[in-house]
Amino acid sequence: MKKYFLRLIFLSLFGGIIMPVQAENVKPGTCHSYKIQGNKVIFDCEYNIQVQIEDVGSGILKIWYDTDGFKRNNESFAVIKKGDGNSHLNISEQPGSYEIYTGELIVRIEKSPFQIRVYDKYQKLLMEDFLDMGFVVDSTQMSSYKTLKPGEHIYGLGEKNGPLDRVGSRLKMWNSDKPCYSVNEDPLYKSIPFFMSSSGYGIFFDNTYKTTYDFGVESDNYYSFSTPGGEMEYYFIYGPTYKQIISGYTKLTGQPIMPPAWALGFAQCRGMLTNEQLTREIAKGYRDREIPCDIIYQDIGWTQNLQDFEWRDGNYENPAKMLSDLESEGFKVIVSQNPIISQTNKSQWHEADSLGYFATDVRSGKTYDMPWPWGGNCGVVDFSNPEVADWWGNYQQKVLDVGVRGFWTDMGEPAWSNEESFDRLSMKHHLGMHDEIHNVYGLIWDKIVTQQFEKHNPNTRIFQMTRAAFAGMQRYTFGWSGDAGNGNDVTDGWNQLAAQLPIALSAGMGGIPFWATDISGYCGDITDYGAMRELYVRWLQFGAFNPLSRIHHEGNNAVEPWLFGEEAEQIAKTTIELKYQLFPYIYTYAREAHDTGLPLMRALMLEYPDDPEAANLDSEFMFGEELLVAPVMEEGAAFKRIYLPEGEWLDFNDPANAFTGNQWIEYPVELETIPMFVKRGSIIPQMPVMQFIGEKADYPLLLSVFPAGINKSAKFEVYEDDGETNNYKSDIFVKRKIQCLAKRTGLEIGFKAIDSNGFRVRSRDLVYQVYMERKPTSVHLSDKKLKTFKVKKSENILPDTIEKAEWSWDEVSGACLIRIPASLVGEPIVIEK
Known part of the structure; x- marks a missing residue:
């Protein structure tokens, strides 16, 4: 479609004479004819614009505008569901319009000016192009405008800051490394171009460039999504419920993999957790205090060089024995990966360089010289080169062979490639220039990590948690929200904590059901553990209900529970034990996440879509269908204001305490209190407290x-x-x-x-x-x-x-x-x- 801009903006065919066209607002105009190709129909419009509508099945339509025979530079990185090319689309022509019938949907296309409307089978309007602006091109971008109905709510775009309801927001897709990001900062680490409307549909915009979404900012009459390059190709996903829309998106982009059972326990990490002695001390600290824990991470400095997968000299006396000893005590060790080779790692760097395994600089044709936060300048491994897969898989297998149980793939934006980093756009990958590959770079990497893991370790469930990703990531990896917290004053991170909840809920609606926050906030030096105590406890109480629960902080800031005083330690122990007790419940919903794509942490509007109070409620969540959790996220709170939807709710901490739904309540809290409610008519399975999953x-x-x-x-x-x-x-x-x-x-x-x-x-x-x-x-x-x-x-x-x-x-x-x-x-x- 890139060629389209040069041709369309400057030339048009008018009466057999080539004439200049204004570089603004070029649209399909009038549709002249159509042809059917199995499950597709292609409309021929003005300015050589063609519009393809494909019935993908299950209430999903693919809509694609093009001028060049519907060719992509790359096949979709996200979509795995294909339509049935042997089926025949049902279309009828009227004097001024066409109608397509799919069984679930009716698509009405106005001929002049070209306009698409989608209805359900009962003739209820679901989505429509705004006037004749379903496809608009100017000198900088392609856009699609849709009517924004009064009172319409829009949710999604994955792991994003801000209110759950996106109406009134303008957001971008450009994977960015944002240390200590503010509560309204955008973009962040992941790009999930999928959103849902309260009108009963979702849209997945299958474009990897820096796309922009305007949900009623420019005008309250419409919303739009735009791209500077690539394809104007999007999928309409019919619900009508939010759960059905998410299920449709899951069918389109793939089912989430299930974590190993032990991954749903608790994990401990810190930035400088990069040596054997400290790892053993932390493990002993947990077991001596009988605080459950399953995972200990090793951060970036565990390697001798980035990224040779060699244990750092002097930091580890006997890695294989360390891993074996920890495994016998119920601990699994996860190590970090970076997607680069440091130039100080001369042997591996020259190996990759000579084999052509790095992204190159289009200006010189040589390996792109990437500054890196650790280890100096480096080469960016080109995971889009198919020859890289086995090479990388052999390297990562070295640590798996001695007992490492999985990876967290960090810095996969790749790091420091933010919006302002224009020089990075000079990178050329095997599959294209960086402007196209940037947002999917982490996804391609994670795909190789998982596929190589499964190749070398057949029928073994992978643990992989990632920071930067694109739609479809759920097929290979899990997610965490990156470097949250207040770097200027670690004790003043309450707003950052509260912002993590809507980020978690939005991530869950975007195909990231297995998600984590860095408990304690990651950013900021801890100099006074007493002053940090309350925030730490509240972050941990929230993190216990993250499907993946990891305590983590930057540098050598230790954040083990026993460092914050006896009261905090006991609260942390009780809270962590609660998660282990709920394991049968959590694991059941982990399976449902695999089957349907539905998250474990659910915004209330998923379960109560007709409740206006739930429409933009981001201070509490459903944990599965039966439990409502309202973590305290305010400093010095004596009460938590909680909304209870329809039904009767019992206080999980005191089931004799019952509440009628459809009301707000003031719930008294102490530091140890996690407000939890169970809906009457529920069964909650639990197990005894264990020190690690599978102990008994x-x-x-x-x-x-x-x-x-x-x-x-x-x-x-x-x-x-x-x-x-x-x-x-x-x-x-x-x-x-x-x-x-x-x-x-x-x-x-x-x-x-x-x-x-x-x-x-x-x-x-x-x-x-x-x-x-x-x-x-x-x-x-x-x-x-x-x-x-x-x-x-x-x-x-x-x-x-x-x-x-x-x-x-x-x-x-x-x-x-x-x-x-x-x-x-x-x-x-x-x-x-």
């Missing part, structure tokens, strides 16, 4: 049951697989299905474990914790009346083994405890009032 393979399940109203059921399906392999992609798993039906006479509980594709199901004891208004008169297992037992004060309600079926009543919590040994778990339970 035969753990019992705790099923906290919050019964629904009379004649209604509470249901949950607890998902489980082996947690380590890619067998989940072949649907090898078990689902334990629990249902509690409420009747006037009492409750009926059913349980059934269903395996898929021969999964070897591990037997588990069960403990039901059923919250009731009063003590039951009796509990039956099948036809047998169960005996009662008393829970001792020091006794765990989840014992290691359960010998017999029995029940107890907890007067304080108002819960009926029922213990069922594994041999009896399938038998029905009746609780009589």
Whole structure:
């Protein structure tokens, strides 16, 4: 499409005479004819503009404007779903328009001036070009303008700052390294050009250049998306619900990979965590204090040279033994990668240079000389060169062979290539110039890291977390939000903490369900741990509900929980233990994220799209469908103002405390308080606290049951697989299905474990914790009346083994405890009032 600008802006065919055209607002004008090619229709318009509309299936349309035979410089980096070329599009022609019928959608195209409108099958207007501006070209860019309806809400664009509702915002896509970014700074590290409208559709703009999105800033009558190059090619994704739109985007760009089970535990890092002694000390600190932890990271300085994957001399005495020892204690070690080779790393640099594995400088034809924050100038590895893949894979495998369990791919913008870095545009990659490749550079790198990992370690689930990425990243990697926090005053990072919540929710709606913040904020020197205590605790309480929870800070600023005082340590321990207890619940939703693309942390408008209070609510979130979490993010807070949507909500910390929905409440908080609510009619699976995921393979399940109203059921399906392999992609798993039906006479509980594709199901004891208004008169297992037992004060309600079926009543919590040994778990339970 680049050729299009030169040809279209300066020339037009008018009456057989070539005449100059104004370099502004060139549009398709009048459509003269059309032709059908299977599932595509191509319209011929003025100025040699053609418009292709393709039925991709599942309510997805591809709309593409071009003048050069619909050719791309590169195939889409993001899209994997293709339409059925053997199908035949259904189109009818009217005197002034055409209509396309797909079964789910009606597309009406006005002939003159050319205009596209999309309706659902009931003739409800979903999206329309704004007047004749569905495609507009001037001397600098191509744009598409859409009507912005009164009251319309727009969400998305992935990991972005600002309010959840994008109406009133102008945003850019240009992966940028923004240390200690402000709460309104844009662009940031990732480019996810996908957004959703409350009118029932989403748009994925499949363009890798520095695109711009104006959602009603220029005018409240329209929004637009624009590009300086590449293709005007976008996908219309029908919902009509937000969840269905996200599912459609997932079908289009790929399913998220599932993390290893242990990745959903807690992780510890710091900028100078780059040596064996400190790594062992931190591991010992966690285990001695019995604070659960699964992962310890090694930051950039772990290598001898960037990026030779050699352990730094003097920092590591015996890396293989260190990794083996830590593994035996339940710790997995993740190391960083950078996408460059430092010039001080002479051997590897000359190797890559001689093989042509670096991006080149178009001005000289030689390797581009890239300044780098660490290790001096470097060469930028050209991952778009297919010959690089095996070369890089062999290097990264060196540390995997000795026990490293995964990578975090850092600085993949590549770093310091921000908007103002015009010189970087002189870089030439195998697949194109840097203006086209910049936004997908991190994605291409992450793809190679994952594919090479799987090549060398077959059927092993990868852990990879990345900073810079593009749409489709979910097929290869997970994400974190980069260098947040207040670098000028680390204790004054409250606004940065609060801003992380809408960033997390927007990321989740953009195909990044497995996401993390740097707990503590990353930026700023910590000189007074007491002064930092409250902010640290609040950041950790938020981070515990990130699917990936990592404590991390810059430099040699230690941020282990025990450094902030006894109170903070105990709160941190309790908070981290809560995440481990919720692991069966979290892992179930991790599977749902893989299947549907839906995030674990959900903006309330995903679950309550018709609630006006939820439309731009970014101070709380749904954690799955059953739990509402409203982390405290204000300094010195005594209350948290919380909105509860429709239904009845029970205080998860005190289930006897119930609230009616559709109201705001003032919830009292102390430093240790995490406001959490569970919707009545829910079942929350939990497990005993462990020091690391998988410490006890035969753990019992705790099923906290919050019964629904009379004649209604509470249901949950607890998902489980082996947690380590890619067998989940072949649907090898078990689902334990629990249902509690409420009747006037009492409750009926059913349980059934269903395996898929021969999964070897591990037997588990069960403990039901059923919250009731009063003590039951009796509990039956099948036809047998169960005996009662008393829970001792020091006794765990989840014992290691359960010998017999029995029940107890907890007067304080108002819960009926029922213990069922594994041999009896399938038998029905009746609780009589």
